Amino acid sequence: MSTRLAPALVLVLLSACGDNTSTSTDGGSATSSGTTSTSTSGHVPTTSSPADPSTGASDSLSGTGPTTGDTVTPTTGGDTTTATTGGDTTSPATATETTTDATATTDATSTTATTDATTGDTTLDTTTMTTGTPGCEDVADCPAEASECHAPACQAGVCDEVALLPGAPCATGVCDGDGTCVECVLEENCPMGQLCIAQQCVPPTCDDGAENGMETDVDCGGPVCAPCSPGGACEQDSDCQSGVCTGGVCQAATCDDGVENGGESDVDCGGADCPPCGPGDACDDDLDCASQVCTLQVCQAPTCDDAEQNGQETDVDCGGPTCPKCQDGDSCQSGTDCDSGVCTGQVCQPPTCNDNVHNGQETDVDCGGPTCPKCQTGEDCLVDADCDTGACENGQCVDPLPACASAPADPATGQRCPLFMPCASNSECGVFQGCQQWFCNPSKTCELNALSNCGTTKGGNCNAGVMFQQTDDPPVDKRFLPPDNVNFREVATLAFTVYNNTASALRLDKVPLMIEFMGGGSQFDVSSAKIYQDDSSPEHSGGDQLVHLTANPFSFPANGVLGPAAGSFFSQVNAGQSKRFIVTLAFAKEKTYIAGRSYRVKLVNPSGVTFKVGFNGPDYVGTNCGVPPEGFIGAWVTAQNP
Known part of the structure; x- marks a missing residue:
């Protein structure tokens, strides 16, 4: 049995062995520098191609007549070698070698094939030779x-x-x-x-359309790019146009976010959408400020001369609690905003003489001045012409001065006009003289302060349980204005002092008086008489305390006796002490008076003066002394129209 090599294997072997028999065929531009040889040793059968009957070779070992034509064509690089073997023969096979040149250099491999004649097996010996870059193992x-x-x-x-x-x-x-x-x-x-x-x-740019670099959103945020618009992603407030980053999202600017943003000129104020800014805040123009005044980009406080209606002004630089009054035609909220004092329909009105306001050239409400009616008594004036009475005294209209106001002062008392007469100055009433001080009191009526312990004494200087003394001259003679629509006039006439030399407190109970008249006066003209405890201040001052009042003292049932007064605490004279009492005469408006009538009282019977021992005690039965034979004589009080 013969062994056949597969055509591909033969090609490899032939290429590896570098067969010297070759056929060069120009197959292209490649050149092969290596050489492929095929060498056959031993008994190699010659095989003819089935297509070539002239060979007539057969396999002598197998004893078979058929001709086998096995062809092996190995190719290495650009070299092609074709070997043809026939039947069983010991003669060298005829080989056809085709070589194709290539530009690369290829390592050549020499292969030797040996065929066992007995078994038909073929053994290949291969030797590799390197040409070019050295070989390596690692x-x-x-x-x-x-x-x-x-x-x-x-x-x-x-x-x-x-x-x-x-x-x-x-x-x-x-x-x-x-x-x-x-x-x-x-x-x-x-x-x-x-x-x-x-x-x-x-470096990334802020206009590359991608979120990159240190941006927090596409082309915005971070330390390099512009802040992001509302809705953009953010990590901190500075990443946002509004300066407000909440929940990783830039917020729209508002007027209460505590940040200067949007169109604001300062934090949460100014601009077209937020409230105006206050004094000291930043501004871009006047409209940013509540005061409407922006100076050097700072809002100014309102003033009354900044040519703007601001603060509490009702019109430009006028009205309100601090600025000057507004003029006619200016805006107002109330009459106090207007120079005329009249605000109608929120507009200041010109003054009139019937607007119930003191305005214009008036000296008082709707009177005085060159255009309005004359003022009445007691109303304000500047000149006599402002007054209906034709008399302006100390800025007030007064009744025409009576003749007494310009008459010479009384040489004995210094009095000029009667007590209780309206007055404007002290000089109208009288002058200070001796113990008398005539003056125009705060109620603008004439008044007298007769000083105590200022004159001479009468009586006294005796030794008894009770001693009387007329400490000063009697209250000075004086003239008084009869009642004119007032309840009464009360005028002091007599003063005396009681000394208690006993061991018990005594209370003055009854004082018998006589009355004298001049100028047609009558005992019935006196409506009442009063006893006061004097506090040693000027005559009949506010410190005196009423002891007793006796109505119609010189007619039945009094018949000239004042009392009983022992029920009053102020009638008491303590043991070893003294007390001064004042007697006044009062004239009621119901009486009819004739100017020139004069009245005075006398204490001529000291035995008729009675005391009680203590409160509701028995009558004092001891002795008294000190009243001279002519008695204590009071001062004349004379009714006189000015």
Whole structure:
């Protein structure tokens, strides 16, 4: 049985052995520098092609007549060798070798095929010869140095280089995986914040349409790009146009977010949408300020001379609680805003003489001045012509001064006009003289202060249980104005002092008086008489205390006796002490008076003066002294119309 080699294997063997028998065939532009030889040793049968009957060869070992034509065509590189074997023969086979030149250099392999004549088996011996780059078993056999972005390698027994993986460091950056050193292949190969574009590190821009670099949203936010609009992503307030980042989202500007944003000129104020700013806030123009005054980009406080209606003004620089009054035609809220004092329909009105307001050239409400009616008594005036009475005294219209106001003062008392007469000055009433002080009191009526302990004394200087003394001259003679639509006039006429030399407190109970008249007066003209405890202040001052009042004291039932007064605490004179009492005469408006009538009283019978021992005690029965024979004589009080 013969052994046949597969055509492909034969081709390999022939190529490896480098058969010297070859046929060169120009098959292209490639040139092969190696040589492929096929050598046959031993008994190799000759095989003829079935298509060539002339060979007539047969397998002599098998004894079979058929002719076998096995053809093997191995090809290595550009060389092609064709070997044809016939039947069993010991003669060398005829071989046809075809060689094709190629530009590459290929290592040659020599292969020897041996066929066992007995068994028909074929043994192949192959020897490899290297021409070109030396061979290797591993990378250690290859040069240690390699070109940039390459590493040494042993591939198929040949030293070579392979490209380093992408990202491997190189002299100017990193390798790209294809053996080239580039600036970057990934963004992390670049400095922080830069991008890797076309293998080059470039800084991101704020108009590249991508969220990159340190942006918080597309082309906005972060330390480099413009802040983001409302709705954009953010990490902190500075990432947003509004300065407000809430929940990672930029918020729209509002007038209560505590940030100066939107169209505001200061925090939450100014601009077209927010309330005006207050004094000291920043502003861009006057409209940003509540005062409507922006100076050097700062809102100013309202003033009354800034040519703006601001603050509490009702019109430009007028009205309100602090600025001058507004003039006619200006806006107002109330009459107090207007110079005329009249605000009608929120407009200041010109003054009139019937608007119930003191305005214009009036000296008082709707009177005085050159155009309005004359003022009445007691109303304000500037000149006499402002008054209906024709008399303006100390800025008030007064009744025409009576003749007494310009008459000489009384040489004895200094009085000029009667007590209780209306007055404007002290001089109308009188002058200070001796113990008398005539003056015009705050109620604008004439009044007298007769000083106590200022004159001479009468009586006294005796030794008894009770001693009387007229301490001063009697209250000075005086003239008084009869009642004119007032309840009464009360005038002091007599003063005396009681000294209690007993061991018990005594209370003055009854005082018998006599009345004298001049000028046609009558005892019935006196409506009442009063006893006061004097506090040693000026005559009949506010400190005196009423002890007793006796009505119609000089007619029945009194018949000239004042009392009983012991029921009053103020009538008591303590043991070893003294007390001064004042007697006054009162004239009621119901009486008829004739100017010139005069009245005075006398205490002439001290035995008629009675005391009680203590409150509701028995009558005092001891002695008294000190009243001179003529008695204590009171002062004349004279009714006089001014």
